[in-house]
Every structure is written in C-alpha cells, then in structure tokens.
Amino acid sequence: MAETLASMRRPKRGRPPRPRESDFVTGEELEDDEEEGYAEAERLAPQRAKRKREASAAAAAAAEDLTLIDIVKHNGRLISHAVKRLVEDYESDPKSVIFQILTMLFEACGARHDIAAKDLDMADVDDIVFKLVDLSKNGLVEDNYNSKRKDLKNFKENLVSFWDTLVLECQNGPLFDDILLQKIKDYVIALSCTPPRVYRQVASLIGLQLVTSFISVAKTLSAQRETTQRQLNAEKKKQSDGPAVESLNKRLSVTHENITYLEELMRKIFSGLFMHRYRDVDPDIRMSCIKSLGIWVVSYPSLFLQDIYLKYLGWTLNDKNAGVRRTSILALQSLYDVDANIPSLGLFTERFYSRMIQLADDIDISVAVSAIGLIKQLLRHQLLSDDDLGPLYDLLIDEPPMIRRAIGELVYDHLIAQNIKTSSGARDVENESSEVHIGRMLQILREFSDDPVLSSYVIDDIWDDMKAMKDWKCIISMLLDETPLYELTDMDGTNLVRMLRASARKAVGEKIVPATDNKKLSYTKSQKEILENSKSEITNALMKRYPQLLRKYIPDRAKISPLIDMMMLLKLEMYSLKRQEQNFKAAIDCIVDAFFKHGDKDTLRSCIKAIAFCCNKCQADLLDYAENKLKNLEDELVLKVKTAIKEVEAGDDEYSLLVNLKRLHELQLSKPVKNDGLFEDMYRILSHLREMDNEVKSFLLINMYLEVAWSLHAIGVENPSETSIDGLLSKQSSLFEQLYYFLVVLPTCQKEGRSTTVLSCRVCIITAEMWCLFKKSKYSSTRLESLGYLPQLDVVQKFWKLAEQQLNISDETEDEDANEEYIEDTNRDAVMIAAAKLLLADTVSKDYLGPEIVSHYVSHGASTTEIIKHLITVLKKNENIDIAALFFEALRRAYERYMAHVHDGENQNLIGKCYSECQDLANRLAGNYVGAARNKNKSEILKIIQCGIPYAFADPPKQLSFLEAALMPFVSKLASSDIPDILTDVQKRAQEMNMNEDPSAWRPYFTFVEHLREKHAKNEVLHEEKEEKPVKRRGRPRKVRDEPPARNLFDGNNSSDEESASGSDQRGHGGDDDDDDDDAFDQPLINTFRPSASKLRSLKVSQQGSQKKAPMASGSSG
Secondary structure: OHHHHHHHOOOOOOOOOOOOHHHOOOHHHHHHHHHHHHHHHHHHHHHHHHHHHHHHHHHHHHHHHOOHHHHHHHOHHHHHHHHHHHHHHHHHOHHHHHHHHHHHHHHHOOEOOOOOHHHHHHOOHHHHHHHHHHHHHOOOEOOOOOOOOHHHOOHHHHHHHHHHHHHHHHHHOHHHOOOHHHHHHHHHHHHHOOOOHHHHHHHHHHHHHHHHHHHHHHHHHHHHHHHHHHHHHHHHHHOOOOHHHHHHHHHHHHHHHHHHHHHHHHHHHHHHHHHHHOOEOOHHHHHHHHHHHHHHHHHOHHHHOOHHHHHHHHHHHHOOOHHHHHHHHHHHHHHHOOHHHHHHHHHHHHHHHHHHHHHHHOOOHHHHHHHHHHHHHHHHOOOOOHHHHHHHHHHHHOOOHHHHHHHHHHHHHHHHOOOOEEOOEEOOOOOOOHHHHHHHHHHHHHHHOOOHHHHHHHHHHHOOOOHHHHOHHHHHHHHOOOOOOOOOOHHHHHHHHHHHHHHHHHHOOOOOOOOOOOOOOOOOHHHHHHHHHHHHHHHHHHOOOHHHHHHHHOOOHHHHHHHHHHHHHOOOHHHHHOOOHHHHHHHHHHHHHHHHHOOOHHHHHHHHHHHHHHHHHOOHHHHHHHHHHHHHHHHHHHHHHHHHHHHHHOOOOOHHHHHHHHHHHHHHHHOOOOOOOHHHHHHHHHHHOOOOOHHHHHHHHHHHHHHHHHHHHHOOOOOOOHHHHHHHHHHHHHHHHHHHHHHHHHHHOOOOOHHHHHHHHHHHHHHHHHHHHOEHHHHOOOOOHHHOEOOOHHHHHHHHHHHHHHHOOOHHHHHHOOOOOOOOOOOHHHHHHHHHHHHHOOOOOHHHHHHHHHOOOOOOOHHHHHHHHHHHHHHHOOOOOOHHHHHHHHHHHHHHHHHHHHHHOOOHHHHHHHHHHHHHHHHHHHOOOOOHHHHHOHHHHHHHHHHHHHHHOOOOOOOOHHHHHHHHHHHOOOOHHHHHHHHHHHHHHOOOOOOOOOHHHHHHHHHHHHHHHHHHHOOOOOOOOOOOOOOOOOOOOOOOOOOOOOOOOOOOOOOOOOOEOOHHHHOOOOOOOOOOOOOHHHOOHHHHHHHHHHHHHHOOOOOOOOOOOOOOOHHHHO
C-alpha cells in the first residue's frame, strides 16, 4: 500500500540538469539559420505568386479563345475573367463590346443568326427582333434553356451568373453611361414579348436577374449615400463651406442620381417585362416572375413595398397552376416574416386575406400546407380575427396528414401557445405551465366530446408541437384533482383521459388515426430507443398512481376503458425492478372489478385485453397472479351466466343474463371458456323461452357458436376421440336447429326495431360461418368426416331471403343505428360479406346464390357495391365458373324484381327506381368488358345476349323492356360484324306478332332494333386497346366556396395577349384537371366525419390563460 501511495506522489523538484555545450547555439550559427530561412521563404513566395499569375493568365487566355456563349454553356468558371475583359475593352471599343454581349443574348435564346456588328448598330431593335422571330419560324433555333444535354446542365445558372457579374463589374463605369444597359434592356424586353417560348424564357430569366442585380448595386449605393450624408453633416458642423463640403455634396448628388437611374431601369423592366410575363402561358415563366418579385420586395422595400407591386402577388394566388400559387404564397411568407413590413401591408392584407384562407383548402396539398403557414404568420401579427378561421378548423380532420399537421401547428400556435406579436414583442410562451396549455387544449376538445374518433384526429394533429401533452405527471395530477389551478368538469375529465391514452400511444410509436398508406411502421435503432425511453417514462409516472386512477374512475363508463388500455402501454418488468408488485396487483384487481361492474363492449374488451397482456408479458410471481385472476374471472363469469339463466327461467328480469352474455362473448373471443353444461343451458333457454328479448337471443346464439368453434379447434384432426366428436356433433346439431328455426321465423316477424335487425344479422352471419366451418369437402376422407355438412337448397333459399331483408334496410335506419354497440358486426355489409364468403369458400352451390348476390350489385350503396365488385373479380379468376351465365341470371333476377313491382301496381317512384337499378346493373356488368377484354371475352357477351333475347320474347310484349334495360349495354361492347345476326334473330321473332295492339309495350323493341342498326352503321372495328381506367384528379376533393371578385382593389393593366394565361383561367383553386366528382366509395372514410366537424366553425378559445384473439370466429364477431 505504501509503495502504491509512493508511486502516486509527484516527484520532488530537483536542480535542473547541467546544460551541455551541444545544446547551445552561437550567435553566428543563429544568424546563418535565419539567413537560410529568409532565403528559402524568398524563393518559395515568388513561386506561389507565380503559380497564381500563371493560372490567372491561363484563364484569361482561355477566355480570349472562347466566345461568350461557349463560356456560358460550358465554362462557367471563366465568366468572371470574360466580364472583366469586356469591361476593360468597353472603354476603347464600346460598340464591339455591345455587339458581343447582344450576340451572346441572341445565341442564349438559341437563334442561329448572321447579324453583323454594323447591322446591329444601325438597325432598330424591333427589326432585329423580327429577324430573330423569323429564324424561329424557320426552325433555326436551338433550345439551350430546356435542353436535357449533360453539357448544358449548368446553362441557366451560368447565364444568371454572367449578367449578375456584368452588372456588378460595371457599377463603377459603364453601368451609368446610359448606353450599354439601355441597349441591353431594350432587347431583353423586346425578346420577352415574342411568340417563341424559348425567347421569352431566356429573356425573362435575364430581365428578372438584371433587376435583382440592380437592387444589389442600389443597396450598396444607398449605404454609401447614408455614409456621405453623415460625413457631410459632420463637416458642416465644423465649417459651412469649403472644399470638403463641396466634394461631399458632389459625391452625394452623384450617388443619388445613380440610385435614381437604377430605379428607373427597374421600373422600365418591370412595366415592359414583368407586367406581361407574370401572366404568360408558360407556368415556369409565371413562377420565376413571382419568385423574383418576392425577392425584390423583401430586399428593396423602399421601391417595391407598394400596392402597385404587391397586387401581383395577390392576383397570382388565383393562378390555375399550383406551382405559381405556391410560389406566390412563399413570396408572401418571406414578406410577412419581416416585422417592419407589416404597417405597409394593411390594405393588401385587407383585400386578399380571404383568398389566403381559401387556399388552406387548395386542391394541391403543397399549396394548402404553404397557405396554412402564411395564415399562421397573419395570426401572429394579429391581422386576422377568430371569426375568419372557422373554415380552417374543418381541416383538422382532413384526409392528407400534411394538411392536418399544418393546421395542428396553427391551432397550437394561435389557440394554445397563443404566440402573437405585439408592439412590445412576442409573448413568453416557454415559461407557461403545462397545465395552462392542457386547459386550453381541453377547451378545444369540448367540441368533439361526442365523437372520440374526431378527438383522436385533433390530438394527432397537435401532438408533435404540444410538449404539455407529454407531461405525464401533470396530466395524472389533473385527473386526481391535485392541482388547484384548473378544475375539471366531467366532460373535461373524459377528454383528458382520452388525451392521456392517445398521447401515450403516440409516444410509444402506435397510430391513433387510420393511416392512408397502410404501410407497416419501421424504426431505426435510435428511434426504437426513444420509444422505449418514452414507455419507461410513462411507466414511471403511472406506476404508483395507476391504481388510484382506476379506483377513482371505475364507476365512470366513459373514462375507465381508456384508463384500462394504458396497461398495455407499460413496461411491466419495471414493477419487479422497482419493487412495486403491490401496485401491479392492485391495478389488476381494479381491472377485474371493472369487468364485473360494466357491460359495455369497450370496457369489457379493454379489460380482457389488459389481463391477457399481463399474462403474456409478466414474469414470475406477477405472471402467476395475472393467470390466477383470469382463471377466477372465468369461473365467476360462468357461474353468473348459469345463475342468470335460472333466474330468467324462473321469471326474473333478463338484464343480468344479457350483461353476462356480453361478458362471456368478449371472453370467448380471446380464449376458450371451460364450462360444465353451459352450452346445454343456453340451448335449453333458447328453445323454451321464445319470447325473450331479441338481443338476448342473439348473444345466446353467438356464444353457442363460439363454444362450437373452440370445441372444433380443440379436437385433434389426426387422432380425435369418439367422445369429443359425438359431443361436437350434438352441439352442431343443436345450433343448426336453433338457426334454422330463426331462418323460418324472422322473415315473417312483424316486430321491427334494432333488436330484430341485430338478431337477423347474427342468424345470417352465424349460419354462413357454420356452413364454412363444417364444409363437407373439408372433412371428407378424414376421421372427422361425420362433421361435414352441406346445406340443402331450400335452406340456402331461406338464408338468402332473410339476408335480402337486411340488405333492404334503409340508409336512414342504418345511420340512426351508427353509434350502437356491435354495429360493425350486425349491418348489411357484414351480411353481404358472409354471403360472399359462402361463394368464395365453395360452401354452397353458386348457381343459386351467385346470381342473387350479383343482382344486388348497385342497389344498396357504395360499400355493398365494393364488396360485390371484389367478389366478381375473384370469381372471374375461377375457370370453373360460367361468368356469362352468372351475369345473365343476375340480370334476369333484378328484372324479375322490377316486374314484380309492376305487377303489384305499387307506386311509380318505386317501379322507376327498380327499373333504373336494372339498367345500372347492366351497365356495371357490361363495364367488365372494356378494351382488350371485349375481343377476349366476346363469346361471353354473345352468350348473355343470346340468352337474353329468348327471355325477352318469352311472353311478348310483357318482358320486351328487358332488351332495353339489360341487353343494350352489352350490344355496345360488340363489333359491327356481330350485329347482323342479332338483328336478324330479333326481327324474326317479332315478324308474325301484332305490334299495333299495344304500341307502348313494343317501344323497347323498336329502341333496341334502332340501336342495333346504328351500331352496325358505324362499322366499328375493335382494337386491342388497353383497358381504360378512370383518370382520377390528383389532390383532394375540392370544396365549393364563393370566390371573391378578382382585381377590384387596385388599378392595373388587364390587357392580355395570345401568349398570356387568361385571368379567368387563373382564378380558382384548380389545376388543369376536370372537376368531376369522385364516386362515393372513392371518398376517404374520414370524409364521412366531416359534417361533425362543422361545429368547429364556432370554436374560439379565450386569449387569456385558463383559470383555473376464437379461431374462425372472427368473421362472426368482428
């Protein structure tokens, strides 16, 4: 130890070692070294300078050998040398320099001219330009501007650099001689107004850059003028006269004259070039004009920050091209970003602010996002009122995430952080507490309390910006009423719980709103670490407080389900690491209590998922505790169901049985439930008590089905026991008995209402699932062959009769039931999916059910249409299916429904609707034969027509309307060469019939014959064209808004030329696409929520802080 300590001590200081003679350098040696160093430096320095001079000379020599256009095209690095040479030569031979520059201008435009120097000097500008235009008409133009050649990739950049360098080099000489720049200006303006697009493109680029370069020189001169003025003022204080004062006055005057001269050049280029080209037919030219104007206004406000210039930025907000609209918005953003500009923008803002707000809902997403950013700037400067923001809040639930995110930033900035600029500066937002921001967020969420889906959208939009939403401890404290600053109402508490769950899910990487791309989320290693840290933070914050939250809100149905969901976001291993096992057990106990205190779907499902999550993720003692709790819950639930069945049989109320059947249903969706005789008890009560509530019957049936499905899953396929097979056969027989009873009774049931609909849907879906589960071909030649089942045709017909009744439920009734529990499992779409599944699984004969389903293709809304569309797509891939026979039978059955209404003499509206549906069905089915499919599947089209004509003439003239309603769309898909045989057949069938007896009944015949003749007369030949697909407009569906009249504030030149985009074309949100409405089923799901969001229009937040998984069972159960 002592040795170790000693080794760590610093050694004692001793005498320095005696220097050796060799260590000393004598004075003479030092002088010799210095002389050698100086000599080396003197030798190296000239070499460096020499190399620089040689490089400069080489560049100058290269510039001498190349023309200006070659330098601009291929040698941008030589531009500076070339311009310096031009400026030097200008003093001795100005005409030659002007000729070189103008020649480069013409060649940059691509004109292969032979104009001599003397011609250029003597001729008028218009004459030269006309010659250049003639060259374009004769094709003697090379388009360098739009060329894709690799050697010209820097052409535009070099061209801009040349003119900028030229102006800057001339600022101490030729710039102000009133010859060089005037000549260049005249040609640039003239070329910018010519018909050849490339001329206008190049000239516009040069002209706009000239103004930008003039501004750079003018700003330098302005700074010199200010300096000179200060010097003059100081000198005058010393002496009023004298050579110094006179010199300063002269310098000030010259500087002022030069600035005035440059500003006059800018005005002339603006009026001669910009005022015509900002509405050019080429959107790229319009964009460059607006982009340049934005730069000019910001960099030189003393001239351009005026309404006579600003109005062009406002007008182009209505441009038909999205890129131009976005460029205008970006220019305005840079303008409003400068606080000093705001006072001068009052009139402009007043005129165009409504258009800026409309652009937030532009068809182009990038334009809309940019416009929202602009509106945010206006709000910061308090240039908009809250009343103006009404339409924007609808966009919080818009489909494109970019739009929602941008609006979320705006809402946070304006309503939550209240980040506004005042005369004293911006507010201090960073020091505001999380509770204040959460309070303001709750005020917003009050508008969505009735719709949790919309609340999730709003939270998702604002989450990235709002740090307070990730302050878990603050949210928990507010929920436990530990903070006196903000008192929660019941509605606020519900919204805060929803916000806690949604924010936590976002923090751990889950989606809280449906994704538009359906891509699986993938994260990098660092992102995964961030998500794990977030999960740890949430667990730390909730670990001790979670049982308190559950106990407090366990009676509240709206709050308890989101709180229970929080369990699945925690890192359960941390309970053991931090010795918090008691808190975990307390939380599990609360969840089990909630399961037996509530009967709604959301709470029950949350409880089961949370306990199952604990059973999967916990370890050691905590795992044993969770598994025991789940087993006890299962035993207690079975006992409750059995007790409730006995009570109902004894005459007691059915409510307890209904609630416990719901609990059993949710439990059986995730795991099999071990019970003794429970299936037999449910069968007994269902058989004996036929007058029970329909909802109770539906849950008895679904629980019996789940028991059968789990029993089948438990049987070993290779070595099943006879006892288990017999037991399952008994259960199968019992369930089919009950289902077939309801298939007979329900179609004639007089009792209407939601409960009858639910029972009918459940019976249809469970019947279809049972037929698929026990499909005969599935078990043939196996030890489970006795379980195979094939329904008889009469049973299938009864099934479809009941299913068809559910399809005919009105949209209004479905809308009224939209918020009912299990609506997604018991609506007409679920019934149609179940029926389609029978066809696809080849469970029943397609000859009957297939045509019946297809005959309803267009009768029951967009979602049902989409289901049948996918069914037809799959069936067409099956070679064993006769598609022509399927389509004809579907048409015949749809037509027979129409004829039944005609025979019954029902109201004309219903008859007309059925006839229209028959026509729409024919058009939809004929739409399968487009493009190359017309030739490929011509035999199918002919078969449909050949089957349809005899049917139409079966009892003439009663069914002749079938020709017009069902066959005409298919005739349109045939070539002219196929028409004569059909025409002959039709006319032959009508030859010996008396058409004068009932002329109106024969009208469809004559219409059909006339259509055949017209088709034959066209002599059409079918080509192997590609299948045409509907062209969808990019962007988002437009909203129809009232457009303000354009250009009525400022006076301006409204003239237009043939190369200009018309003013009317520039107005509106649109691009070049048509405004056709999309089909209803093409609309995003979120659009169905849009009407609910209209209440946001009245949203105002005070500008003060707040005060205060059964296998094969999912198909039937969701």
